[in-house]
Amino acid sequence: MSTFVAVLWKDLLCEWRNHERLSAMVVFSLLLVVIFHFALPESSAPASRTYAPGLLWAAYVFAALLGHNRAFAAELENDALSGLALAPVDRGWIFLGKAAANFLVLAAVQFLTAAAFALAFELELAAHALPFAGIAALGALGLSCLGTLFAAVAVRTRFRDVLLPLLLFPLAIPLLAAAVHATAAILAGRGVPPASLHLLLVVDAVYAIVSFLSFEYVLDE
Amino acid sequence: MTAPSPTLPLRRTLRICGALLLALAAAFAFCVWRAPEDATQGVIQKIFYLHVPLAFSAYLGFFLTALFGALFLWRGDERSDRLAAAAAEVGVLFCSLVLITGPIWAKGTWGRFWSWDARLTLTLLLWLIYVGYLLLRSFAEGGDRAARFAAVYGIAGIAVIPLNYFAIELSRGSLHPENLERGSLGAGMGLPFALGVVTSLVCFLFLLCLRIQVTALRRAEEQRLYASDA
Amino acid sequence: MLGENGAGKSTLLRILAGLVRPTSGSVAIEGSVLERRTARRRIGYSGHANLLYPTLTARENLCFAGRLYNVANPHERAAELLAEYGLSATAERPVAKLSRGTAQRLALARSLVHDPRILLLDEPFTGLDLNGAQALMQRLRRLRADGRAVIFVTHEIDRATALADAALVLQKGRALLMSAPPQRSDLEAVLGQPVGSAA
Numbered sequence: 001m002s003t004f005v006a007v008l009w010k011d012l013l014c015e016w017r018n019h020e021r022l023s024a025m026v027v028f029s030l031l032l033v034v035i036f037h038f039a040l041p042e043s044s045a046p047a048s049r050t051y052a053p054g055l056l057w058a059a060y061v062f063a064a065l066l067g068h069n070r071a072f073a074a075e076l077e078n079d080a081l082s083g084l085a086l087a088p089v090d091r092g093w094i095f096l097g098k099a100a101a102n103f104l105v106l107a108a109v110q111f112l113t114a115a116a117f118a119l120a121f122e123l124e125l126a127a128h129a130l131p132f133a134g135i136a137a138l139g140a141l142g143l144s145c146l147g148t149l150f151a152a153v154a155v156r157t158r159f160r161d162v163l164l165p166l167l168l169f170p171l172a173i174p175l176l177a178a179a180v181h182a183t184a185a186i187l188a189g190r191g192v193p194p195a196s197l198h199l200l201l202v203v204d205a206v207y208a209i210v211s212f213l214s215f216e217y218v219l220d221e
Numbered sequence: 222m223t224a225p226s227p228t229l230p231l232r233r234t235l236r237i238c239g240a241l242l243l244a245l246a247a248a249f250a251f252c253v254w255r256a257p258e259d260a261t262q263g264v265i266q267k268i269f270y271l272h273v274p275l276a277f278s279a280y281l282g283f284f285l286t287a288l289f290g291a292l293f294l295w296r297g298d299e300r301s302d303r304l305a306a307a308a309a310e311v312g313v314l315f316c317s318l319v320l321i322t323g324p325i326w327a328k329g330t331w332g333r334f335w336s337w338d339a340r341l342t343l344t345l346l347l348w349l350i351y352v353g354y355l356l357l358r359s360f361a362e363g364g365d366r367a368a369r370f371a372a373v374y375g376i377a378g379i380a381v382i383p384l385n386y387f388a389i390e391l392s393r394g395s396l397h398p399e400n401l402e403r404g405s406l407g408a409g410m411g412l413p414f415a416l417g418v419v420t421s422l423v424c425f426l427f428l429l430c431l432r433i434q435v436t437a438l439r440r441a442e443e444q445r446l447y448a449s450d451a
Numbered sequence: 452m453l454g455e456n457g458a459g460k461s462t463l464l465r466i467l468a469g470l471v472r473p474t475s476g477s478v479a480i481e482g483s484v485l486e487r488r489t490a491r492r493r494i495g496y497s498g499h500a501n502l503l504y505p506t507l508t509a510r511e512n513l514c515f516a517g518r519l520y521n522v523a524n525p526h527e528r529a530a531e532l533l534a535e536y537g538l539s540a541t542a543e544r545p546v547a548k549l550s551r552g553t554a555q556r557l558a559l560a561r562s563l564v565h566d567p568r569i570l571l572l573d574e575p576f577t578g579l580d581l582n583g584a585q586a587l588m589q590r591l592r593r594l595r596a597d598g599r600a601v602i603f604v605t606h607e608i609d610r611a612t613a614l615a616d617a618a619l620v621l622q623k624g625r626a627l628l629m630s631a632p633p634q635r636s637d638l639e640a641v642l643g644q645p646v647g648s649a650a
Contacts, residue, residue, distance in 0.1 A: 002518060002521065003518070003519065003521075005518075006515060006518035006519060010504070010507070010511075010515045013507065013511065014504060014506050014507060017506040017507070017545070018506045074504070074506075077504075077505055078500045078501050078502055078503050078504070078505060078546075079498060079499070079500035079501075079502055080502055080503065080504055082470055082496075082498060082500075082502055083502035083503075083519070083561075084519070085470055086468060086469070086470065086491055086494075086496055086502075086519075087491070087519040087520060088488050088489070088491040088492040088520065088521075089488070089519065089521070090488075220470070220471070220472055221465065221470055221471045221472075
């Protein structure tokens with residue numbers, strides 16, 4: 001447990017000292033908002049508002065991708081990853097610490113991106129802030145678990161930047177589908193649909209368990 | 222350096238399998254040819270006899286990949302890993318064939334190659350996971366590392382595939398109301414279908430053994446080269 | 452441990468440290484084969500890279516390492532090590548701004564944060580100037596006198612003969628020669644004459 005706190009604190013401290021990761025993710029998200037605006041014919045028309053939930057989550061997934069790649073790149077710099085592998089602890093806790101740090105960074109980016117989206121697509125996010133925040137958090141949780149696990153895998157292969165999305169995307173589809181479905185329903189004023197909420201919870205549980213147990217094998221050389 | 226003995230027992234298995242496969246394939250082809258044409262879909266419906274059995278093997282393939290991957294992580298024996306890799310390679314072949322025969326059938330029946338039909342989409346996602354697995358194996362350097370990473374991915378993949386089913390349900394409900402009707406098997410269709418499934422599974426087994434044999438031969442060659450180098 | 456490049460010295464060291472799972476065989480510490488997590492507790496390792504976080508300070512790196520190893524009072528231990536290894540002056544400087552020699556001292560301190568009985572060092576003398584090398588030799592002698600086992604990889608036969616109780620030479624992944632105490636003539640025979648020595 002103390003390992004979890006130590007790793008989480010260390011990651012946040014590193015992020016605080018050198019927030020190039022956070023800045024990159026935020027700037028990237030803003031760029032995506034602009035690109036999406038130009039990609040859709042008229043972004044303020046009601047028709048394109050139906051696409052907004054999907055685009056928002058696409059933006060979240062891309063931002064998560066960026067963040068996770070960077071998170072482990074830092075560990076490789078002085079082979080600090082071996083330092084973690086040497087620790088006489090259950091590696092699942094190391095995983096949780098890193099995933100939690102990634103979650104917090106992603107959550108911050110989610111908040112800023114949502115604000116940008118609300119502005120760009122004239123969404124009424126503020127009115128549904130709480131349920132949306134809940135869904136966003138659950139989605140970020142799943143993305144962080146899966147992303148942390150596979151970033152650790154991808155970072156020690158060739159073409160690490162290319163491999164992470166290839167590994168992550170197919171596995172993230174259930175999370176994406178549930179999150180988009182829920183977000184669309186929330187923005188339409190229908191509240192959180194139980195079907196997508198349940199799927200989201202199950203998906204998060206599956207991701208978390210698989211990642212926690214597999215990390216042991218991933219840290220070995 | 223001793224030559225690996227796995228090729229010898231596999232050679233016998235391969236011969237038996239191969240003979241069985243030929244017989245089954247012949248019987249299967251005959252049955253399909255003689256099977257009654259579907260009233261609504263016409264002769265194109267006969268692709269169904271190929272499409273669904275191939276899908277069986279495709280899903281079996283990934284299940285084996287995940288299973289042997291888990292065994293490898295648990296026991297650390299290379300043999301499990303080689304089986305996992307072979308199952309993935311053969312499985313992705315079958316999966317690709319499913320994705321080819323599906324749209325052909327769809328075009329013949331519905332006039333459109335792709336319409337995000339639930340089952341075909343699920344198979345597409347399976348295919349993407351397969352490809353991710355194989356890319357991971359090839360990009361990871363070091364035999365043991367590649368094996369371990371791939372095993373982890375295989376396990377994650379098998380956990381996610383059932384979840385994908387629900388995901389597709391969710392997304393279909395709101396955006397794509399269509400669904401390709403797969404009618405129940407009519408009279409005279411049971412035999413070719415059953416034969417198709419058996420043929421497909423035997424074919425999978427045959428190719429799996431072949432792939433393992435190739436791996437074994439390759440390793441024997443490598444060891445021979447290394448021994449002469451030292 | 453000595454041997455030419457590619458002999459497998461670093462790999463063997465990493466196997467001993469528990470970083471790499473051996474394809475066959477096992478590592479026994481003081482006669483017993485331990486579960487890897489228990490073994491890691493008894494071993495300190497310092498590799499080619501310094502295992503440090505460049506944006507964190509020397510003190511923060513030691514504290515973090517202390518927490519990873521469940522050391523009782525990480526802050527106190529960090530202060531202790533900083534003093535012992537002459538790092539107090541640079542304690543609050545981020546590792547990226549430290550000189551190479553200082554970073555190497557810090558890496559060594561890090562490997563000892565949990566007071567391990569066994570220390571594994573991969574080429575600790577590389578890149579050190581004369582003073583640094585002398586200081587390191589003193590430290591290693593002190594560690595040995597403390598009752599610790601130290602295994603270090605080096606390319607220089609002089610280090611082996613000056614410091615070690617035994618020398619293992621590796622070649623192509625196999626043990627070629629064990630010389631205890633290290634005999635210069637034996638080592639030179641298998642490794643060839645050192646550069647610059649009399650023919």
